[in-house]
Amino acid sequence: MSSHSNTHVSHSQGAPFKFTAENLAKYEELLTRYDDVESALLPVLHLVQEQNRWLPIEAIEYVSELMKIPEISIKEVISFYDMFYDIPVARNMVHVCTNITCSMFGGREIYQGLLKHFDTDYLTPTRDGRISLQKMECLGACEMAPCMRINNDYVGPVDLVSAIHKLEELP
Amino acid sequence: MEKDTANYKDFSLLSYHHIPGVHNIEVFERAGGYEMMKKCFGMEPDFIKEEVKASGLRGRGGAGFPTGVKWGFFSKDRSAQKYLLCNADESEPGTFKDRYLVEKNPHILIEGMIISAWALGTQKGYIYIRGEFYQQAMILEKALKEAYAKGYLGKNILGKGFDFDLYVHRGAGAYICGEETGMISSLEGKKGQPKLKPPFPAIKGYRGLPTMVNNVESLAAVPWIMRFGAAEYKKWGTEKSAGTKLFSISGDVNKPGVIEVPLGTSLKEIIEVHCGGMRNGNKLKAVVPGGSSAPVFNHDESYVVKMDYEDVAAKGSMLGSGAIIILDETRNIGDLMKWTLEFYHHESCGQCTPCREGTGWLESVFKRRDSGKASKSDIDLLDKTAASMRGQTICALADAAAMPAQGMIKSFRSELEAYIMTPTHTGKR
Numbered sequence: 197m198s199s200h201s202n203t204h205v206s207h208s209q210g211a212p213f214k215f216t217a218e219n220l221a222k223y224e225e226l227l228t229r230y231d232d233v234e235s236a237l238l239p240v241l242h243l244v245q246e247q248n249r250w251l252p253i254e255a256i257e258y259v260s261e262l263m264k265i266p267e268i269s270i271k272e273v274i275s276f277y278d279m280f281y282d283i284p285v286a287r288n289m290v291h292v293c294t295n296i297t298c299s300m301f302g303g304r305e306i307y308q309g310l311l312k313h314f315d316t317d318y319l320t321p322t323r324d325g326r327i328s329l330q331k332m333e334c335l336g337a338c339e340m341a342p343c344m345r346i347n348n349d350y351v352g353p354v355d356l357v358s359a360i361h362k363l364e365e366l367p
Numbered sequence: 368m369e370k371d372t373a374n375y376k377d378f379s380l381l382s383y384h385h386i387p388g389v390h391n392i393e394v395f396e397r398a399g400g401y402e403m404m405k406k407c408f409g410m411e412p413d414f415i416k417e418e419v420k421a422s423g424l425r426g427r428g429g430a431g432f433p434t435g436v437k438w439g440f441f442s443k444d445r446s447a448q449k450y451l452l453c454n455a456d457e458s459e460p461g462t463f464k465d466r467y468l469v470e471k472n473p474h475i476l477i478e479g480m481i482i483s484a485w486a487l488g489t490q491k492g493y494i495y496i497r498g499e500f501y502q503q504a505m506i507l508e509k510a511l512k513e514a515y516a517k518g519y520l521g522k523n524i525l526g527k528g529f530d531f532d533l534y535v536h537r538g539a540g541a542y543i544c545g546e547e548t549g550m551i552s553s554l555e556g557k558k559g560q561p562k563l564k565p566p567f568p569a570i571k572g573y574r575g576l577p578t579m580v581n582n583v584e585s586l587a588a589v590p591w592i593m594r595f596g597a598a599e600y601k602k603w604g605t606e607k608s609a610g611t612k613l614f615s616i617s618g619d620v621n622k623p624g625v626i627e628v629p630l631g632t633s634l635k636e637i638i639e640v641h642c643g644g645m646r647n648g649n650k651l652k653a654v655v656p657g658g659s660s661a662p663v664f665n666h667d668e669s670y671v672v673k674m675d676y677e678d679v680a681a682k683g684s685m686l687g688s689g690a691i692i693i694l695d696e697t698r699n700i701g702d703l704m705k706w707t708l709e710f711y712h713h714e715s716c717g718q719c720t721p722c723r724e725g726t727g728w729l730e731s732v733f734k735r736r737d738s739g740k741a742s743k744s745d746i747d748l749l750d751k752t753a754a755s756m757r758g759q760t761i762c763a764l765a766d767a768a769a770m771p772a773q774g775m776i777k778s779f780r781s782e783l784e785a786y787i788m789t790p791t792h793t794g795k796r
Contacts, residue, residue, distance in 0.1 A: 229532075229534045229536075231448075231491070231574060232574065234555060234556035234557075235554060235555055235556050235574075236556065237556030237557075238536070238537065238538070238539055238553065238556060239536065239537065241539070242498075242537060242539070265556070269557070272557075272558055273556065273557065273558060276541060276558040276559065276716075277498070277538070277539035277540050277541050277559075278539070278540030278541065279498045279499070279539040279540035280539055280540075291499070294706075295460045295659075295706065295710060296460050296461060296655070296659055296692055296703065296706050296707065296710075297460075297461060297617040297618055297692055299702070299706050300618060300619070300694070300698065300702075332499070332540070333458070333460070333542060333710055333713060333714060334458060334459075334460035334461070334462075334542075334659075334710070335499050336457050336458065336462060336463045336466050336497065336499065336500065337463055337466070338460075338461055338462075338463055338615065338617030338618075338623065338690075338692070339463060339615070339616075339617055339623040339624045339625070341617060341618075341623075345499060348501040348502060349502065350502075
């Protein structure tokens with residue numbers, strides 16, 4: 197279902213991963229919410245990405261060791277969900293909705309236009325490492341079609357010009 | 368209507384929505400929030416269950432199964448470990464009602480869940496919210512903290528000897544997690560693949576234990592029902608479709624957005640009165656009445672249908688999640704079909720062959736169009752493939768792809784045949 201991993205090889209970031217002390221405390225708190233460790237896997241992977249943006253093999257090994265979940269089970273989960281990234285992504289993640297209502301108002305043209313303007317492809321970070329673009333299924337904000345998500349915030353309606361303008365402002 | 372007072376007369380779900388800052392627990396309580404939760408702790412759980420059943424409330428996520436009947440299947444052993452799971456995954460294309468409800472008023476859901484937990488005897492609950500709704504998850508987290516601080520959640524709630532813990536659980540971008548058994552797999556830390564039913568989650572759900580899964584809107588309706596009673600709730604809507612419903616309307620209307628109206632309100636009224644009419648004064652061509660899996664209505668059907676479970680079904684579609692997408696005369700049904708089928712192919716979880724392969728076959732017709740190799744007979748192929756997918760799989764995703772495809776072919780065949788034979792412009796889409 198996830199269209200971003202066309203290879204089963206996990207990528208290395210060339211450096212070890214471990215939670216910061218603050219995130220380790222958050223991890224411990226997360227465990228208290230569930231009656232088994234496995235149930236905390238999705239929130240834990242979200243937490244890894246908050247710290248590290250993506251999930252390199254080093255992070256998968258770390259989580260596997262920490263939670264006693266086999267690496268293969270973690271890889272399966274990562275490959276299933278569109279918001280878990282097993283390849284390096286940029287500082288800013290931009291989701292462009294290409295579902296029905298957004299497409300009616302040019303969502304697909306905006307996505308293609310952004311790829312062209314920033315000279316990149318699906319998820320591939322721009323050369324300055326600033327932006328990764330991901331086309332998404334319905335984001336659940338059809339009243340603001342065409343809409344997109346910039347990091348964790350929804351914006352819409354946008355057109356190609358205003359979308360480029362917003363992305364150019366990103367750090 | 369007072370600025371800081373709930374408007375229970377006109378709304379059940381949006382009765383607090385006009386109140387500034389109602390996401391804060393103090394404001395919510397001043398307006399009457401959590402009053403019913405406190406009263407309900409003085410009621411027998413069975414009484415609450417009976418009242419919800421008598422109200423005729425039906426699952427607002429899409430299936431429309433009576434909530435009280437579903438509750439009736441749940442284990443009655445109060446000491447047995449069981450869970451309440453709120454479905455806030457909201458990913459059926461066109462749907463954004465739950466987002467609108469919880470981002471302004473998270474406490475109405477939490478109050479509804481605490482009352483439901485008391486009625487059902489669950490000790491722990493989760494709000495499974497789609498990963499994209501990060502800010503909404505944070506709003507819920509903050510509201511839960513406030514409710515814990517007041518002693519409305521946790522151990523021995525308000526000294527009643529009842530324990531209920533409630534947490535937010537974020538998904539990570541997968542449509543199928545909105546299906547209740549897919550959601551349970553996902554909550555268990557696995558791929559969100561649906562499980563065969565029976566056993567139903569009410570008997571064997573999360574971690575193999577009884578789990579009640581209800582939509583945000585269903586749970587949020589409970590405090591109003593308990594406050595005014597089932598008989599009052601039934602004054603809204605039709606005999607078999609009781610109460611009010613949130614509709615999310617998008618597309619070619621002047622004022623897209625979320626409204627709460629009694630079930631049975633005509634689609635014509637929704638478009639013309641609530642949504643300010645058609646955009647640019649254009650003529651209506653078609654309506655997707657209940658999310659992308661609902662078969663499309665043509666112009667004439669759209670102007671006679673009443674938005675309740677029975678009338679929408681009688682006219683060949685389904686009310687679903689209440690997501691209404693309006694298309695005007697400038698739109699091509701071929702585009703609608705292509706976008707819809709691409710979506711279901713992308714979201715098929717891959718477990719069942721008819722769905723994994725079938726959704727791909729459906730989409731491939733549009734790929735042939737791109738390369739100029741499609742023929743008129745491909746519409747028949749689409750129809751036959753769709754028909755062969757229905758009722759063959761673990762969950763309803765295959766049907767959700769097949770039904771709208773067949774519906775569009777039934778109502779717009781000649782337009783689709785012309786579409787499929789029109790080569791796409793190179794480099795443009």
